[in-house]
Amino acid sequence: MAEKKRGANEPEPRPIIVKKIVVDGHGGHHGGAWKVAYADFVTAMMAFFLLMWLLGATTEKQRKGLADYFTPTLVQLKEGSAGSNGMFGGDSMTAKENYPTTGGQGNLAITIPRDASGTKDQGGKATKAADRVKFESIRKELEARMARRQGIRKLLKNIRFTETREGLRIDLIDEADFAMFAMGTDRLLPQARELVNEVAATIRTMPNPLIVRGHTDGLPYSAGQTMNNWMLSSARAEATRKALAASGIGNDRFARIEGVADREPFAKGDVYDPRNRRMSIILGWSRGANDGDADEQPDAETRAAIKERDNPMTMARTEARKLDMGGTSLPAGAQLINPTAPGTSNKPGKH
Numbered sequence: 001m002a003e004k005k006r007g008a009n010e011p012e013p014r015p016i017i018v019k020k021i022v023v024d025g026h027g028g029h030h031g032g033a034w035k036v037a038y039a040d041f042v043t044a045m046m047a048f049f050l051l052m053w054l055l056g057a058t059t060e061k062q063r064k065g066l067a068d069y070f071t072p073t074l075v076q077l078k079e080g081s082a083g084s085n086g087m088f089g090g091d092s093m094t095a096k097e098n099y100p101t102t103g104g105q106g107n108l109a110i111t112i113p114r115d116a117s118g119t120k121d122q123g124g125k126a127t128k129a130a131d132r133v134k135f136e137s138i139r140k141e142l143e144a145r146m147a148r149r150q151g152i153r154k155l156l157k158n159i160r161f162t163e164t165r166e167g168l169r170i171d172l173i174d175e176a177d178f179a180m181f182a183m184g185t186d187r188l189l190p191q192a193r194e195l196v197n198e199v200a201a202t203i204r205t206m207p208n209p210l211i212v213r214g215h216t217d218g219l220p221y222s223a224g225q226t227m228n229n230w231m232l233s234s235a236r237a238e239a240t241r242k243a244l245a246a247s248g249i250g251n252d253r254f255a256r257i258e259g260v261a262d263r264e265p266f267a268k269g270d271v272y273d274p275r276n277r278r279m280s281i282i283l284g285w286s287r288g289a290n291d292g293d294a295d296e297q298p299d300a301e302t303r304a305a306i307k308e309r310d311n312p313m314t315m316a317r318t319e320a321r322k323l324d325m326g327g328t329s330l331p332a333g334a335q336l337i338n339p340t341a342p343g344t345s346n347k348p349g350k351h
Helices: 033-057 060-069 075-076 122-149 153-156 190-203 229-246 299-307 312-325
Strands: 160-162 169-175 210-215 254-259 277-284
Touching: 033 060, 075 153, 122 160, 122 169, 122 190, 153 160, 153 190, 169 190, 190 277, 210 229, 229 254, 229 277, 229 312
Parallel strands: 210 254
Antiparallel strands: 160 169, 169 277, 210 277
């Protein structure tokens, strides 16, 4: 067919281009979207198994430290509440706040459980329970040892076992027919030394710390003497410590050696009672046994001591004794039947 002639001003015709597109059904396998999703899944699984391993291989305190380390944004969220007003202003990420919110600690933006594990730590209670079992075995062993020995069997009545906030207190008590020390001195008498040796043999293998505390009665020394009940109780505590050390108790076991004079009487109604003269050997709780006991109420003995200390009559007697300065210190209601002549002294005291 002959081409049609175009005019002088007619433009040249454009060529027609046909584009063929072939759709491949297997092209989706070579995309990248599924790889991102799979990587996220593997990362989440790795984090999950790492978390499971950490929960089984760490202690409670270590878990708290890890939680604090991986949640640094809590510092900012807790500002303005009870955590802090600036860097390092708070004491802990899990410290108790003052905001009156419900459901736990924290402000309205975030809630922190009262403990990282969600429950109160039971480690201290378990340790204290184990100590109580050991204390009971010590009491039975000491009583059995003394019962087997003819010479000190009768001294069983001079031993008292009391559980206190400090630990197991073993009181070696004086009576009218028995004294631990020579009157007014820190010299242990033979029977008392045997008694201390029996106590040392019983507690020698225990790792618990020891506190040795000396007590005296309320009888004052005569005026002009350099000795007083504070010095006497401290000297007797040191003499008892030496006797325990000589019986095999290591020096690293002793936590405190102290004398309290007549300030913690055994017979609270009579400061002159001979039973107030005693030595207390306290086997302390193991480390961590008292954790979590801050909310517990004081024991009956502690409450009674606090009540006696705050009694107005007791406070008045104490002040009167201070003012007396070791002059007469006669018991309340006592009357002199042989008043001294001028220029002489007839003041009571220890001899």
